[in-house]
Amino acid sequence: MNTDSPAGEERLTRGLRRLVRASELGIAALAAVVGVIAGLVVVAMNLAWQGLHELIFRIPTGTHLSVSTGLSPALVLLGPVLGGLAFGLCVRAFLRTGANPPVDPIEANALHGGRMSLRDSVVVALQTLFSSGVGASVGLEAGYTQAAAGLASRIGRMFHVRRADLRLLVGCGAGAAIGAAFNAPLMGAFYGFELVLGTYAIPAFVPMMTATFTAALTQQMLAPQHHLALPAIDAPGLVDVPAVLLLGLLCALVGIAVMRGATLVEAGFRRSHLPVWLRPAAGG
Template sequence: MKTLSIASPLRLGQTWIKLAKKKAFARGSEIGLVLAAVLIGLAAGTAVSGMSFLSRSLHSLIFGITIDDWLSSSTIENQLVVLVAPIIGGILLGLVLYILARRRKRAIVDPIEANALYGGRISLTDSIIVAGQNLISNGFGASVGLEAGYTQLSAGLASKLGTKLNLRREDMRILVGCGAAGAIAAAFNAPLTGAFYAFELIIGTYSMVALAPVVVAAIIATFAARAFSGNSFIIEVGEIGVITPADYVPAIVLGAICAGVGILIMQGVAFVEELARKSSLPPYVRPALGGIVVGLLAMVTPQVLSAGHGALHLNLDSEAPAKILIGILLLKSLASAVSIGSGFRGGLFFASLFMGSLIGKIFGTPADFITTGTLTPTVLAVVGMSSLAVAIIGGPLTMTFLALEITADFPITALVLAAVITSSLVVRTTFGYSFATWRFHLRGESIRSAHDVGWIRNLTVEKLMRADVKCAKLGVPLAEFREAFPLGSAKRVILLDDQDRYAGLISLPDIYAEEAETARPRTQLADFVSHQNDFLLPQMNAKQAAEIFDHARAEALPVISNLIDRRVVGQLSEAHTLRRYSEELDRRRREAVGEV
């Protein structure tokens, strides 16, 4: 026993030393990040395969199809099941929401928000909850994809690993990008798509430091997912001949059309959500009502169910007339808006690809009048799916590489690039948001991308201010004030009223300059007061403080507790604020390019 009591602490100490060395290696080495990315890629590929298997198992169990069939392209004879399944899914999801509302008060953070505001920190528990909700929604037929669950769970696993390794803020953000890259790469068998999804949407920028780990995670996740599931997402476009300059005209027009449709879909989701809020129905009741609408639409055509993988291939291979395709597009758009707006958990990634392909095929008829005829409906469908996905999801290069990797056809990539740039430009200039950032806007958040702005919010006035301030009562006689504050004792003094609330600022040099003047002098402190309504609050960030300094044209301002009490708790100068802001900005820049 005595030997054990001595050896156990020794072994424990050795374990901690090894763990510390691993953490130091990961923090101080790009190779360490790459090795972490390998683990994240394996986890992401496994997570995607597992969720996909569970979803298709639910489809098989509930709707009576084989596990190898896609729900949205299946013929389901029992129409009662088609109607009831989304309703039951809504009820189950409502129960989950009811339990969560009673036990968890904080909002769930997604990867974009985590990288923008929280330095890449995501709760793994919350991520598992999101993945579970996504599975319920998709598994029971709601018109949402699994990509949101894939990305959330993979990013949550990556953030957990980064937390265990005690990584720096910028490295944490990169690992979250690795998780998202692995998830999208595994979902589409498209490592380049996954990598650029991470750069454009999750990390918010491209850097050499992030390149190796993100690409490695995407490749490993693709291999892992194919090892588990074996299937891949491929579109055959056939021979399209030589692309001429004239062919770019319909592609650009199609990109602009998809931008308009994307904006309408995003506003449609917001409209349904607003309608649900105004109805005063509890959030846990709304999914069941949304399930009724989805079920009724699915009775018209099962192509509105789930994400739409099968329906996309079905329509690419069919010669359906334009009016049928328009009907499917309208039904799918409505089903997706109702599903998301009523509270079903999921995303519009694949739904936007499916709807975009429909727009492309519908556009094929008028396109014949403005093209040489070399652009087949399938080619236009690929251009349309990429363009609508850019309008809703964002990421022009992401969707361009997706088109390249799922068609393995390079000539149409240039057409896709022209269309997605047009779509992205139209959306940014007329609407300004992607689907994710639009929902942040509706919640009151100001972020428009995953660019790291969290450090700005953390650099608050409370952290920057000085607490030792010189104060005086407003009613003190001028002579007494001069005696209490001789020239050179301070630059400025904060005045308080009879109830110790902030009343204004006095510049001490002005007091003594007035004393030397022979002209009509001012005789009381109130004559010298300035900036009575200019002040800072502790929770303001450095950027907001700088804007107030500029507006007030003040070198320093007091910090008050709140707008009601107006108790002075400190003082902050413009020079110190700008210096600290510049130092942090430079440090973040150096972190992003790997200089620190």
Template sequence: MLQKFKQRRFGALYSFFDLGRMRAALRRSELGMIFAGAFVGITSGCAVTAMSVISRTMHTLIFGIDDSGRLSSAQVDDKFLLLASPVVGGIVLGLMIFILAKTRKKPMVDPIEANALHGGRLSLTDSILVAVQNLISNGFGASVGLEAGYTQIAAGIASKLGYKLQLRRSDLRTLVGCGAAGAIAAAFNAPLTGAFYAFELIIGTYSIITLTPVVVSALISTLVARLLSGNDFNIDVGDFGSVVPADYIPALLLGAFCAGAGILIMQGVSFIEELARKSSIALPFRPALGGIVVGLLALITPQVLSAGHGALHLNLANTIAIPTLIGILLLKSLASAVSIGSGFRGGLFFASLFMGALLGKIFAYSAPYFDHATLTPVIYAVVGMSSLAVAIIGGPLTMTFLALEITGDFPITALVLAAVITSSLVVRSTFGYSFATWRFHLRGESIRSAHDVGWIRSLTVGRMMREDVRTASVNITVEEFRHDFPIGSTQRVILVDDADKYAGIVLVPDIYASPVDKNDEGKRIADFTKYRNDFLQPQMNAKQAAAIFDKTESEALAVVNNLIERKVVGQLSESYTLRRYAEELDRRRREISGEL
């Protein structure tokens, strides 16, 4: 009786939280994805606030600064703390790296790679580990920001939710984008910036289907972060009139200047990473050595520590001489490159904003050489920070909306848009990568963005091939071949040698089309062999297979296990490969348009 009462009383509640019903609701309507995006926005806002509070608490405890202060703008009198703290952080991080190397063999995947290659699948455990590593790095003063940890943990939670609900590939990728959007929106109090960060850098495309859940996640995450912390990231540009046409010339030049600086910074990080790899220093010891360099630089100026929030506002609010600005820029660039190159976990998002602002203020000293230009040093700083961030991070609209939301000035936004487009164009034309995709390139990946290319890699020759192949010895005669393979029995036969290695393909119609001659009774079938050195391997994807078919002009090819053994494991036709490739392309198109 009591059991029946409970079923009636809580039946509706149980059915509401039933995973099967929730999954069906998400698949049936866009409203379900909006609710999922809202939930992800709440968790993202909470995660960002928690990480921010932990980081600032660590700065207070470790460096002895005021609760309301920022590390990069604080006055730390104890020089030993400035030197030793990054080293201690490197030791702690190195110990963590050593333990993880023994217990976890798979590399950690970030949101861009997850959406590009794995259909949005992220390990929540790995995401938590990345966030902890980011907190250790930033909390002990390494010159990295928390944005990488923000997006990782938020996207990891979103991916876990989508996986539990067994969402389709496209919906899971969208939900990961919702997590990243919520993370950046909460970090900068900028929902439009967060939304377009997801569209440009995490999802890789914009569509009506993804618009609502991503924007809802960014808005709700911003509200949650405001309620929990109340911190705003704003820049006061002062009283500024309208932008005149003459102002665009220095803005465009500054955009190109920042593009060159961004390329140098990315190359610098890669150079230090390569230097560390070629050295005999074990991976767990590298962060501590990097911490020594960062600590020594912090003795010169604490502005190189952490992400640089306090240092950014400090330099914008004061008039500083060119040599000092150049010195801070060089020290911060070196500290960031050494921090990331030596193994500290974090990103260059805010560091690129800080260095870009310094570049803008340096460039502002050339303003008298531009006739009729009306820009102030603070405006140059805003243009510079957006332009350098685009050069390193990517996302022209993301950085344009960031400038709009942190200044609240529409005329400046048009100026920033022109500069960031110039910066993006120069980087893409001369370098071709953002910081994240450049690191993928160094690992041997061909990812240029978060566009979904993982389905191409999963559509492999091994999945498409036929295993029921007809084989024959390459040493048999034509007469024996005609006896074993009557006309019409098969279209082609794969030849193997005495060691069962692939030796080529014979087309059955070609054998029967040749005239019968008594002198050719002992003629070997090897004389009719084609494609002796042309074959496929199971790990090749459909795109690679199609390229080989086009090159060899063959209708079908044999599939061998590897280049050494060359054992025949199947065969694949060009027509079937192209049909499956076209079907998958159409499927992705329908997913984007919402037809699935």
């Protein structure tokens, strides 16, 4: 078949779409592509995040801000404040006022059949990267999952996959991003099943595992993570059970307090009538 002409390219494209739609193997192959893309997203965002920390806080190359010592107090203060001000001004200048909030992967699967705006997903990823890069105490997980799931949604729509398969690909993208970020593909798969898909469906098992392991492998090949060796831990005994239960209870209470505190702070900012673009600087 001649694929040099536009008609030949169109026939090849239609054939690939039919193959993906009609075959579980095709969906697994797409999930592998999504996994590679998610791994690349994680690597790129981590490099940019580390570069911002090294530039703003003058930390040595390759060291992490959270464990760095001897930082200048002026940089520790001015980084989040001036960075928050720059962030607010960028949001005010470039984002549309009154626009609908971006759809995250969970909402996309629950309400929109897996359809996500790639532009909005990129904006959320950049916002997360910017705020974390200037020292805000937020993680990159939301940016990872938003960008990877948005790209997965776009790929699924390019191949005109069915609604259920599009939801599956979005879950694969989000789970793969988490798996690559923490080098924990099983944890990423559970994240995708529980939070994004909302079910442990047997047909989704192979694509999800393919995406998360492919993403983790991509991340390890391009930017291997080296962890300190932990000391050996003895097997817990019955005498440790009360302490573990108490620790679990305390952690649950702390988690509730943090979530409730975030809600109260947001409500306080709304009542303060402080302009939206100044709030990140106040937070910093």
